[in-house]
Amino acid sequence: MNVDEPVIHTHDVLIIGGGLTGLRAALSVFYAGLDGAVLSKVHPLRSHSVAAQGGMNASLANVPGEGSVPDSWEMHAYDTVKGSDYLADQDAVALMCREASATVRELEHMGMVWSRLDSGRIAQRPFGGAGFPRTCYAADRTGHNALHTLYQQVIARQIPVYEEFFATSLIVADGRCTGCTAIEIMTGKMHGFSARATLLATGGFGRVYSRSTNALINTGDGQALAFVAGAPLKDMEFVQFHPTSLFGTNILITEGARGEGGMLLNREGERFMERYAPESLDLAPRDVVARAIETEIAEGRGFEGGYVHLDLRHLGADRIRERLPGIRQIAIDFAGVDPIEEPVPIQPGQHYAMGGIDVGLDGAASLPGLYAAGECACISVHGANRLGGNSLLETVVFGRLVADAIVRDLPQYTVPQGDDAERAVSREDRRIDDILKKRGGEKAFSVKKELKDIMFSRFGIFRNAGDMEAGLTAITRLQDRFRTVSLSNSERGVNQALVRYLELEGMLILAEVVARGALARKESRGSHTRADYPKRDDDRFLAHTIASMSERGIEISFRPVSLGMFSPKERAY
């Protein structure tokens, strides 16, 4: 089909992903005088980062806390480690928290518009699990403002961006990653990207679950690409469920809504968080609140269809209009409810992947030449549960630091020689042709729908061995059924069914990794709650789950957490 010469693009550093992580990394590569390029399956501004609402944590101490001590990076680190249920690597947490204030200010210096206090300083609001009002915000559009700002910096420097290119495989030659193959979605042409170092910044895998707050494009492609290329994944069973997603579409209602004073009420009008977290109430960490809501619903105190109320009315019209304009619009547009007049119907939904590609403190994966940062990576700053506002922080901090590490390491990676990229392109070209030639069998959509439902019901907020065993069997059956899936559209150009097919292929692998990790972890910690092992077990599981691909299939092993300043304690809120 593709008779013309393969097109190979050569760069020093290839960054796959144009969200906050990828764009920040691209700037550092540029500052170092190197030739970097960004590749993204959507226009960078359409990346999921744009949807982040609530804010970014940094101990600026612009807003005083309750006591007399000002906020500090150490307090931020403590909250993060405690929130992680002690599974986060404390060296990584310290690095992130120490860099946080400089990162927020760097964005401000790039022109980002943050909300301000009367003093003119960057405003901060309280967020779940934090001892101080530490979350810097831009109304409820923090991700939008940050992403547009970084995009402006990137285009001003004319950094090449390959828009609407879908990465289909990593190129591995002599045990080293030397780039990727990617299909140009609009033409269907396969391109090769040859690079001395490759950074994955491809975001989360929320869409493996039904009921997700994530963008529809968050299908975990990068994790699957890395895994198939031989790089292990870490802590994949830790999936965060956000307590408040809008009933129906599961669009996120930011924690900022509770930070501003919003209350959760069950069908009886009771403020039920008083029973689950008497101290921090509605602002207890996400895992605690999500479990509380699920329990209320399961015990019949939810509303028909499975939701509870988030009541904002007492904040008053002015405060809602000023602080939560986006949330108000979302509730009106997508649920027909004006929070000034009525409570908002909410239910927990999948929100964030704490796990990801196993990388060290410098962002390097075990495959030489391959790096990962942002939500697709697990450098482990979130452990078993991420605190709100820490993920945006992670993307910008590690987008920068990992790019700096690549710049440092680059001299050891020579320019890839030989025709590995050409060979990879022809291999992928044939693979695509074969997929397009398949006929009969099932439609991809039914397999995908079943997968998502299984993930939510068997590997959701509450888990147990029986459910998960059944879930794993169902996943492997879906993997078999997937082999027969065919597409009706056999065009190469603008074939979204093909893109969806390639995404689903990876999602089926990630689902199995989540399942096997969740089964192997016989304890409850952070977001991973097992009815059959209700207690945290530090003797056996104060350790990261490492999933690797072997000839026998997916194998699970454990690696100790790096502890430090804070020793594990029981987590009470």
Place this chain on the structure above:
Amino acid sequence: MRLKVFRHRQGMSEPRYDTFEMEAAPGMTVLSALFKIQEEFDDSLAFRYSCRGAVCGSCAMLINKVPRLACRTQLMPLLAGEQEISLSGYPAIGGPVSWDPKEDVLVEPLPHLPVICDLVVDMTRFFAFYRDIDPVFSPLDPDPEKERLMDPSDVRELELYTNCILCGACFAACPVDAKNPRFSGPAALASLYRFCIDPREGRRIERLKTADTPDGWWGCEFHANCRQVCPRGVPPIVAIGQARQEIKKQRKEGEEM
């Protein structure tokens, strides 16, 4: 109800409209209807999407002849005639299409931009205008150790414009863009204005002048379609009006000096 969808791909001599029958469930959006078509009836239908929450700007298209975000536009209110927007001086695109607004929802690509496939248009020209305004913060003073201070009320005014998601709906709704291929268009001018009013910005006056041209601030004919269709409440027309005032003031001050 029926969804009547514009179809065109390379190799087709001319576009056609495909009609899909479906039940409009309450809350169902045009985007979810398009997904339903793609998944169950015709997987070759092409349209852009990402966030499904009206924040990423991917899915602007012409719905019942008005540029809107597909993910934010629900079918039932459209059929009930609740979401009518009448645009000024706006030539309908394409050939004559008949549709019954009580039964049909008509979905077409954004006008003024070349169609790549079905509902997917080539946004190059739109983004070129955005790049042309040099949308990057450029302070005069070196970065301070901490943040530059800003008055909360200045932030509120800036936010009106930083809210733009670059979806292109206003560009598609603008009668001037339809006839003048050089007119920067509402979104680019609104973005430029954002830099003109940022108190931290170093080149405010200079920037104001960059669009002091017939294809910049002065190209606008104040149809106000941009403000009507904008899904984020951005008022490009207000920006343009204020920029013109400011320029006139500057000129006058220049004369007086």
